[in-house]
Amino acid sequence: MKRSLLLFLTISSLFMYSQNQNLKLASDIYPPFTDVEGEKGFALEIVQEALNRGGVQIDPTITGFTEVLDGINTGTYHGSAALWKTEDRENYLLYSEPYLENRLILVGRKGSDVSAKSLKELKDKKVAIISGYAYGASVYTSLDVVLIPGKSDQENLEKLLTFKTDYMLVDELLISYLLNYQLNDISRFLEIGSEAFMIQPLHLAILKNMPNAQKIIEDFNSNINTMMSDGTYNKILELNWIQSDVDGDGVLELVLHGDSAGREAPASYYKLMTETAMTESTERYYINGEVYDGWQVVPTKYKTDIIKAANMNNSSSNGLKLKF
Template sequence: MIRRLQSRISQQQIEVLTPTEMMKRSLLFIAAVVMAIPTMATDGSELRLASDSWPPFTDSPTGQRVAVELVHTALERTGIKATTTVVDWKEVERGLRTSKYDGSAAMWRNAQRERHLLFSEPYLENRLILIGRKGSEVEGLNISDLAGKRVAAVRHYAYGDEIKKADGVLFVNGRNDQDNLDKLLAGDVEYMLVDELVVRYLVASQPEEAAN
């Protein structure tokens, strides 16, 4: 079923972006440096978590942080206190390698990250969808149908081989989802790969730009 993203502008509901059917389900995990959580649990210290900016999962101007609050609450129920610092992704990686941080409340899992991190059971499901500007041909498209098309993706996201190795797709890597939405609205790319909740949040936060 095609989902239509809408935003309120001048008290009217208008269609701003039309995504395809859900393309891929990705699971969100808590990632921890080896032995970090057991140590925190026994000595009563505070767990130092880090994430990059990913509204509304890890931060937002309104204070909403869906994933972070879920993780903090779950940890508190087991007697573990935690704080999350939002920094650039490179700093997240560096901090985990050097044990400046004990883990991350929101991370997609892949083989490379499993080499130095322990992952929890998944606690959230991300629904990755393909979106385009109003009027774009997106109905029924899959990633395999996009050969020769420019598709915005976030550089460090672990989308999986099914997407990253799609034949002929011209991925344009952006710093974050907002950067990619700007590229889409400017016509620099034809499509954008994004979590459905994230794009709803972004569209709602800038309705006038997204309506064009």
């Protein structure tokens, strides 16, 4: 009897602890993925929602990247909401499955050649980048390219349009957002590259010695999969269409936010993970929990003009709208 009671109390305590756990997560500034309070941070919102569904709250901190890693190593922070995976960090951090990707693409003025697949093909060109971003060694070691640092994408856009630079590097997520909300401006002023110069998966990472660390990560992964299919990703990313493998069969689906799919098949969408390959030539559409193989079989009731949610329309107040 005493053993049963002790077991019950132990299980109850662990359950209550996991339901009220608070993670101190640190990230550096990398808009539109992570940013200071009051600005849009897609990655932070996704992580917060996925952890909340598992009964875990977060206490986010935005600081310099060196301070992020130092704070994790000293135990000041329990981990990071948005971190790249390295062999060294895996020694002390438990990583989630990737939930987003950093994908840098080339952007030039209208009429520019944006077919380059690497910076090596842009010899003597001026390329605008964001100061302090962790672009990776391949960017900073491109000695034949003139890198022009700027404080923001807006500043770099202004340099591009005033011929102070030839190109700028922009994350594909931001471009997808702009194509959704500022298509006329993009079409009029910019050329967008089709291949990413750099791809880095983003993970939630927490210290391995955290109580319930394995369960937190497992619950997070499960909740992320659900969020990809139930419209949560679309809502947070403020995009009508995203592409992901919602049923885990290795075939990608285009997932709609809401039930207004548009009168024609979507011309653009954001692919959550580039490593997953289509195994069929026909596009598959996931609408209100149903999969449709091809646009022609999508029910007519969904083929109406896209109605964007109120929070999707308020693009001028979330720090992502670029001024042309």
